Amino acid sequence: MHTPRVCKILKIESEAENIKTIYFKDRRISRRIVPGQFIMVWIPGVDEIPMGVSHIGLNSELAITVEAVGEATERLCSLKEGDVIGVRGPYGRGFSNPGLNNLVIGGGTGMAPLIPLIELCVREGVKVNVLLGGRSLNRTPFIEKLSSIFKSTPSSFRVTTEDGSYGYRGLVTDLLEEIVLKNNFERVYACGPELMLRKIYEYSIERKLPLEVSLERYIKCGVGVCGSCYIGPYRVCVEGPVFKINELEKIRDVFGEWTRDAAGRLISLK
Amino acid sequence: MHTPRVCKILKIESEAENIKTIYFKDRRISRRIVPGQFIMVWIPGVDEIPMGVSHIGLNSELAITVEAVGEATERLCSLKEGDVIGVRGPYGRGFSNPGLNNLVIGGGTGMAPLIPLIELCVREGVKVNVLLGGRSLNRTPFIEKLSSIFKSTPSSFRVTTEDGSYGYRGLVTDLLEEIVLKNNFERVYACGPELMLRKIYEYSIERKLPLEVSLERYIKCGVGVCGSCYIGPYRVCVEGPVFKINELEKIRDVFGEWTRDAAGRLISLK
Amino acid sequence: MASLEIVLGSIRLANPVIIASGILGTTAEGIKLLYDMGAGAVVTKTTTLKSKPGNPNPTVVSTPSGLLNSMGLPNPGIEEMSREVAAACSEGVPVIGSVAGSSINEFIEVAKRFEETGVVGVELNISCPHEKVGLIGQDCRLTYQVVKSVKDSIKTPVIVKLTPNVTDIVEIALEAEKAGADALTAINTVKGMAIDVNTGYPILGNRFGGLSGPAIKPIAVRCVYEIYESGVKIPIIGVGGISNWRDALEFFMAGASAIQIGTALMKGYQVIEKIKRGLIRYMKKNKLENLNQIIGLSHKRC
């Protein structure tokens, strides 16, 4: 059950500099997963790391979108079609079902687990606004994918880059107020750097927005026994990775402030 | 699964000298058992022994009928209402479904696993002739029980005793020919001392009767792994205890000739 | 009436369901939550002097009715851990500090620091099957030395956690008692491994790991029974594969005075209250007033 199931890589797509989407099939995950849940990805001989699922397709097809930031992610990004990875999951709680009008905010690779949610909104025919933030055009994933999804409603998809190389120059949070004022969102979903999420959280508190964010902590077991992924009283691997705004209230002392490393030491996020 | 489930003794009935019927409840056995299958009965601190099931009632009620022949059976016979035993099973293959006209032959306590089969015949409204053999009136169980079942068709139930203290004086096999000639049996079932069964077998071969007999060997595991209960290539606990005439053919060298003790030593049955 | 209160030497707990070391006892809030969920006490993640990142992932893999783990004792070091533990203790949680080290001095130092935080006891982890500390619990002399040294250095009760990966667990248990241990915990995980047959790789980053969960229950019950049978006078804490109140009873009857649960928490925190409720129901049905009435019962049955 919690044993990595080895599967072949079916296809690899480059999303941006150092960011790749890796396709594979796994029936068990595919049959159960809800957008926002995560999986554990085993790179034999290297490491096992948590990953969001950026594609939930037909015939058990799934994908992860990986940003190379260290050994495991670099190895993942250097794999080729036909190579194998192991997967187990899905784990944790995903996003709640979309409402009639939804806002999705992703920071960089943080957009990964939000893609299947956006696709769900489109499929169900409910309104969805997407805000994607990145550092620069060639370091920001999903621009093309999302542009094509929103071909017919381009105004629903906005991109911000820090250097202005694409879309609005600045941070996603700069555009938040404008979009929120024009809409009445039943759900606001966000995933990305924790400091960005904290800002969105502060704003959501102010505006009473029904926010849900996906957080990251050091995941080891993934099944809720090892105590590696605590954020306050919550285990990211069981009660998370998605937290609702009322839960974020309870962890406001740590959320965006402190994380823990592999040893469990407190690390400041600032 | 193969762990004794401890249950209270609900009722005890004396069937004959040294023979008692012990009632208890067990859902797992009750839901699966077919007449002729056996169970393992644990007397805590004493032994665990194989027993046929002599009553399959409503509400998971079951019974075993035990003849005191040694330590375990004596202890079982000395238990009182409210005492506990452990049971696991059902094990092995039971009798096949009755046909339209059936003959049931029991020798002494060997009648025990045949009682539920007889009751099944009566319930289903198919014809059944019963032949019960014993040493003497007070050492033969089930006479009363069967007489009351066959109140309206007394001629279908015949008893033989060796000392003539009840019914016909002699052996069940003495009456066999008479009954067989008057009927066209679709099934003949028998259980009792192996030498009696062997005789019935020889006769059945001659007459081409569709015989099934229930045999006994030393049972330890009950689940087909220990090799204690072999009779030829068959394990009594899995392929038995009920064997059809074509199977008996394959073990004609041992059936009624040899058994094995707890150590696996060959013991002559003669 | 039926009370779950138990006494382990000088440690008195409201109920016998203790959270095993390495199971979620890593932070103050985590420890507090386990207590709020009904635990009688919480053993911390095993702590060393300096921080340790633990072994590379995968550190956990399922096996039939069990879990193999090779966490590798990740912990933030006693400095940081003692802050977490102090916070939990100050809220009234009975915490047991799990101690390990690569030298006797390290054991002493970590135990002392735990003592300062107000723990109700320390548990010496000399039994992790995939770490060096595990070697201590496989050797009578080392066991004696480590236990004796820690006993001589602190006043807090010292519990010694034993490994089943030995020829004779009784021998080690007696040695720990002789060295002054106040209680014994049996058992830590059983050394095992799992291989992925698609790639040939051992699955765990560390290759070897420790088996826990229902698979090891018969081994753990046997160990507790053997230790109790040997005439050890100090209380035994039973652990290994306990998932429900029947499992817990099995350990009490084998001779345990309290139990720990680990892997069963995978199914959710409710398992704690479920075990307690089951025990209470059983005690009422059998007109028992306290658990002492059944501790070691099986030994009278043979």
Add this chain to the structure above:
Amino acid sequence: MASLEIVLGSIRLANPVIIASGILGTTAEGIKLLYDMGAGAVVTKTTTLKSKPGNPNPTVVSTPSGLLNSMGLPNPGIEEMSREVAAACSEGVPVIGSVAGSSINEFIEVAKRFEETGVVGVELNISCPHEKVGLIGQDCRLTYQVVKSVKDSIKTPVIVKLTPNVTDIVEIALEAEKAGADALTAINTVKGMAIDVNTGYPILGNRFGGLSGPAIKPIAVRCVYEIYESGVKIPIIGVGGISNWRDALEFFMAGASAIQIGTALMKGYQVIEKIKRGLIRYMKKNKLENLNQIIGLSHKRC
């Protein structure tokens, strides 16, 4: 093309699926049937000089993913057993005679008698966890003595069956090799027990028993891996919890040259052919010609 043939020293088997000792190998007809059902070889029930009735029932009880047994080596004695075995051998069945005894002379005597029947090998059971013989396999010196004495007395290959109930199985494996063993079987059952919580009685008549089945697979794989890793030159036969071809592969990759199955036969004789078919399919898919290509594979992966 893909062949399941394997070689264990001088023993050549058409396939690597051997029936473990104590599993149905009690009579000539039983042994023959197992062979007809596809087994590569059949190990007999462990046999002693004189007949033994075994322990009182219950001798078997289920546990999570496993079976506890305390059969107590019931057997009709070598006199009768050798007649059964000779009959099986004369029909061409590769039989391995499992030997035990309460003295070195008894081991020698039983082994010699087996040799006369035409067995392809004898397997010394020095590892039954609930019997006295089990003490031999927990001691280097005794292991050496028993193995050496038997080796010196017969020409038939001698396989030594090891117990996991030791601090270090490698130590014993090396000792057996030094004494001349031709192959090693790992593992016998793990010592355990089960208690009935309604009555407090240990369930097994003998109280203690040996745990087998999927529950112990991670322990068995670890033992095989450790022994192979130690540089032992003689082949290892892997056993413990194998229920399907994937389990079998795990053992080959850990370093086993053949496997034995026991508890899995509870599900029926077909498990033998299923394992063989699975292995063949796997070999074809991976373009392997023989099992040697994957034996010990995991050791190259680290």
